[in-house]
Amino acid sequence: MKEEIKSVPVHSLGISQIIAYGSLFYVFALIKSSIAIKLGLGVEIIAFVVSISLFIHVLTSVHVGVLIDKYGGMRVMSIGLLIGSIGLFSIALSKDLYWFIFSMFLVGISFAMASYNIAFSTAIQLDDKNSRRHITLITFYGSIASTLVWLIVGKLLPGYGLEVTCFFLSICLFAMGAYFFLYSFIKDMGRVPINMEKVAHIKLSELIPKEKRAVLLLMLLGFVQYLIFSSTALSLVDYFSVKFEAYYLAVVLASVYGPFQLVGRLIEMGLSKRYDARVTGLFAAFVMPISLILLFSSNFSICILSMALFGMSNGLLTVTNGYLPNLFFEPNVIGRIKGYIGAPTALGMACSPFLSGIFSENINILIILMVILSLIPIGSIFLLRNEKIRSLN
Numbered sequence: 446m447k448e449e450i451k452s453v454p455v456h457s458l459g460i461s462q463i464i465a466y467g468s469l470f471y472v473f474a475l476i477k478s479s480i481a482i483k484l485g486l487g488v489e490i491i492a493f494v495v496s497i498s499l500f501i502h503v504l505t506s507v508h509v510g511v512l513i514d515k516y517g518g519m520r521v522m523s524i525g526l527l528i529g530s531i532g533l534f535s536i537a538l539s540k541d542l543y544w545f546i547f548s549m550f551l552v553g554i555s556f557a558m559a560s561y562n563i564a565f566s567t568a569i570q571l572d573d574k575n576s577r578r579h580i581t582l583i584t585f586y587g588s589i590a591s592t593l594v595w596l597i598v599g600k601l602l603p604g605y606g607l608e609v610t611c612f613f614l615s616i617c618l619f620a621m622g623a624y625f626f627l628y629s630f631i632k633d634m635g636r637v638p639i640n641m642e643k644v645a646h647i648k649l650s651e652l653i654p655k656e657k658r659a660v661l662l663l664m665l666l667g668f669v670q671y672l673i674f675s676s677t678a679l680s681l682v683d684y685f686s687v688k689f690e691a692y693y694l695a696v697v698l699a700s701v702y703g704p705f706q707l708v709g710r711l712i713e714m715g716l717s718k719r720y721d722a723r724v725t726g727l728f729a730a731f732v733m734p735i736s737l738i739l740l741f742s743s744n745f746s747i748c749i750l751s752m753a754l755f756g757m758s759n760g761l762l763t764v765t766n767g768y769l770p771n772l773f774f775e776p777n778v779i780g781r782i783k784g785y786i787g788a789p790t791a792l793g794m795a796c797s798p799f800l801s802g803i804f805s806e807n808i809n810i811l812i813i814l815m816v817i818l819s820l821i822p823i824g825s826i827f828l829l830r831n832e833k834i835r836s837l838n
Contacts, residue, residue, distance in 0.1 A: 518567030532554075591703045670822050687808075
């Protein structure tokens, strides 16, 4: 095996998550209606296709994990971002449902190869010892993805239309993908273990009992957290639009949680040297249902507080999800382990646009459901505290 590389392009990895999440996920909260009008379809159909595209992540997660361990996370990300560029370009040109489905297929493949799990795996591969700090730094950037994209698209879409908006996002994806592709080869960041062919098909059944328990709890944690976050996030603009009867005000209010994800990650960074990641994660899990309950208030200030707590909780939990597998598994298998964990996580995200569409006329019921589900991450992290971790020295 090649000697481990200690240089981690953490800022580039962070910027990539702004572009990936912003262009391949968050943007659909704003453009789904425009796509529906252009194609003459219902918003529910568009939301369903977006959900199906995200389901690709579920089907490919383990295979992407193998590619990460074999070729390195950065090279996998570069291809994913370039595919996403083609997908957004194709959406701009879509003229019917079948063309749109093809475009979203590309978007789904792209998201599976360019989202947080791949960025986190890259950080762990390149510097295992300091990966918790690097993952936190990467999520600093990701915390503003929704805010930045919603504010930009909120102005760009009404002024220039759907096509120009998609072309702009396509260019951003292409630029980032091309940069990573060149960087990974210039810095020789390919990682091909000598015995790769013997471990490429690692199965859950081959893990020892404590490793199986850890994986299953992490799967449950990832699924529920991302289901709650994604379903809520995709519904916020519509929810606040109805509540306060002002579209751009709703966009701004919904965007509040983004910067507060950064606050959550600053808290994580400040406490990381004193507390286990499971302790900080448990704190964030308790805050989540509180933030959702506060959403029911008709008071504008309380809604701002709700968004602040929602962002802080999710920001910290994202680091928890990204780092916890590293407590139990070695870096040389982290891609495949994250592949298994990433499948239910992706399923949570895949279900969210569909749930958002189903409850679009009564988002209060959706929020009640999310409050109930938010009790599950509390239990998952609590049980993970009893599991023995590996030596990180």
